Amino acid sequence: MSYSTFNQAQINPLNEPMYFGNSVNVARYDQQKHSIFEKLIEKQISFFWRPEEVDVSRDRVDFNKLTTSEKHVFISNLKYQTLLDSIQGRSPNIALLPIVSLPELETWIETWSFFETIHSRSYTHILRNLFSDPSEVFEDIVINEQIKMRANDISQYYDNLIFYTQLWQTHGEGEVEVDGEIYNVTMRELKKKLFLCINSVNALEAIRFYVSFACTFAFAERELMEGNAKIIRLIARDENVHLTSTQHMINLWQYGEDDPEMKEIAEELRDDAYEIFMTAVKQEKQWAHYLFKDGSMIGLNESMLCQYVEYIANLRMQAIGFDAPFPEQRSNPLPWMNKYLVSDNVQVAPQEAEISSYLVGQIDSSVDASDLGDFDL
Amino acid sequence: MTQSVFKVIVNGEHELAVDASEGTLLEALEAHKLEVNYHCKSGFCGACRSTLKSGSVRYLTDPLAYIRKGDILPCCCVPESDLEIDH
Numbered sequence: 001m002s003y004s005t006f007n008q009a010q011i012n013p014l015n016e017p018m019y020f021g022n023s024v025n026v027a028r029y030d031q032q033k034h035s036i037f038e039k040l041i042e043k044q045i046s047f048f049w050r051p052e053e054v055d056v057s058r059d060r061v062d063f064n065k066l067t068t069s070e071k072h073v074f075i076s077n078l079k080y081q082t083l084l085d086s087i088q089g090r091s092p093n094i095a096l097l098p099i100v101s102l103p104e105l106e107t108w109i110e111t112w113s114f115f116e117t118i119h120s121r122s123y124t125h126i127l128r129n130l131f132s133d134p135s136e137v138f139e140d141i142v143i144n145e146q147i148k149m150r151a152n153d154i155s156q157y158y159d160n161l162i163f164y165t166q167l168w169q170t171h172g173e174g175e176v177e178v179d180g181e182i183y184n185v186t187m188r189e190l191k192k193k194l195f196l197c198i199n200s201v202n203a204l205e206a207i208r209f210y211v212s213f214a215c216t217f218a219f220a221e222r223e224l225m226e227g228n229a230k231i232i233r234l235i236a237r238d239e240n241v242h243l244t245s246t247q248h249m250i251n252l253w254q255y256g257e258d259d260p261e262m263k264e265i266a267e268e269l270r271d272d273a274y275e276i277f278m279t280a281v282k283q284e285k286q287w288a289h290y291l292f293k294d295g296s297m298i299g300l301n302e303s304m305l306c307q308y309v310e311y312i313a314n315l316r317m318q319a320i321g322f323d324a325p326f327p328e329q330r331s332n333p334l335p336w337m338n339k340y341l342v343s344d345n346v347q348v349a350p351q352e353a354e355i356s357s358y359l360v361g362q363i364d365s366s367v368d369a370s371d372l373g374d375f376d377l
Numbered sequence: 378m379t380q381s382v383f384k385v386i387v388n389g390e391h392e393l394a395v396d397a398s399e400g401t402l403l404e405a406l407e408a409h410k411l412e413v414n415y416h417c418k419s420g421f422c423g424a425c426r427s428t429l430k431s432g433s434v435r436y437l438t439d440p441l442a443y444i445r446k447g448d449i450l451p452c453c454c455v456p457e458s459d460l461e462i463d464h
């Protein structure tokens with residue numbers, strides 16, 4: 001089934017599944033099969049921001065005051081986030097656009113990935129301010145064993161889906177031999193790869209950033225690295241929108257509101273989905289261990305971070321129909337996190353790091369003629 | 378005048394009087410010093426997701442997080458009747 005950039009068949013997108021139906025032809029949004037994706041596009045676009053608008057210049061002074069172990073925490077987290085957004089800035093496009101069948105979902109995927117590229121660009125903005133040459137930090141990302149281990153776990157599900165989709169696009173269904181290996185390409189197999197991939201991305205958006213978010217906001221609680229915290233607040237807000245989109249995909253499948261075959265697959269692969277999530281939980285706890293190997297930081301240590309991972313894992317797992325995997329961790333061990341995660345916290349003074357609303361150039365649309373009274377050209 | 382104060386039972390142990398004309402259900406839980414789960418407080422992240430065991434709620438903003446049967450998002454709704462919820 002080779003891909004066409006403009007499928008000329010007459011199709012009714014209202015009868016298409018999210019993926020593996022007909023490819024999208026007309027990008028129309030006047031009618032939607034799953035209107036939620038159109039709403040998520042609007043929400044996400046309303047959150048548009050530019051890294052350059054956030055002043056991070058004071059962070060340089062703060063950074064030099066950090067202890068060696070705190071510097072390790074800060075830089076390692078930036079490296080890990082850079083990896084995650086490098087993957088997310090391209091993979092939804094490459095893996096999902098060739099197989100998507102709904103215009104609103106196609107555009108959501110592009111919007112989503114685009115915002116991940118803003119995140120990537122913000123890390124360069126942060127690092128440029130801290131180091132005259134940030135190359136060393138970036139270069140370590142492909143060498144650092146701790147990061148590589150996670151990279152592999154995240155990218156393998158995307159890579160698998162991409163590879164099978166390419167085989168399917170060039171050879172159709174059936175057995176194909178590539179470099180001496182036989183692959184059996186069936187629609188069922190493709191859909192299974194898609195299901196696992198979306199579950200892996202869901203785990204990424206759900207918990208993989210949160211250890212690093214917690215460290216950032218713990219610095220901000222001590223009024224350190226606040227420029228960085230402002231950026232991470234904006235990123236966290238975006239990630240919540242992304243997370244909602246993957247939760248929708250999984251739930252639409254498993255509750256039978258989309259492709260009936262995907263409902264079967266969701267049942268068949270339920271244990272695998274659970275495992276993917278729990279592996280991410282385990283890796284994030286290992287990451288917390290790695291961060292604090294040389295010492296913890298004020299207000300945060302490895303065990304608090306691990307409890308926080310378990311706490312949010314409970315929320316995320318319940319959101320996709322699993323029981324809470326850590327019933328003993330029902331309460332939030334880092335309650336101060338919430339004030340940084342609130343989408344808009346208008347009650348607090350705008351100069352504080354936990355406010356995001358004032359960060360991006362806001363336009364006051366209620367200007368009347370009297371405001372311009374003594375304005376001469 | 379329509380009724381705006383409703384009885385809300387949380388986790389089977391706390392009974393609160395919630396005024397639907399004053400803020401969201403989540404804010405009411407916070408005001409009563411209950412421990413609350415949330416991130417966005419705007420209906421799109423799903424972190425405040427709770428179970429509605431009885432009663433009905435009304436949304437103040439269109440919730441974007443997936444709402445499974447029997448779930449509510451207290452950050453963007455108010456009671457429409459007496460409620461029993463698990464949060």
Ligand code: FES
Nearest residue numbers: 418420423425452
């Ligand atoms: S706190 Fe985000 S949906 Fe309620």
Ligand SMILES: [Fe+2]
Nearest residue numbers: 085088116119
């Ligand atoms: Fe991102």
Ligand SMILES: [Fe+2]
Nearest residue numbers: 088205239242
């Ligand atoms: Fe994301």
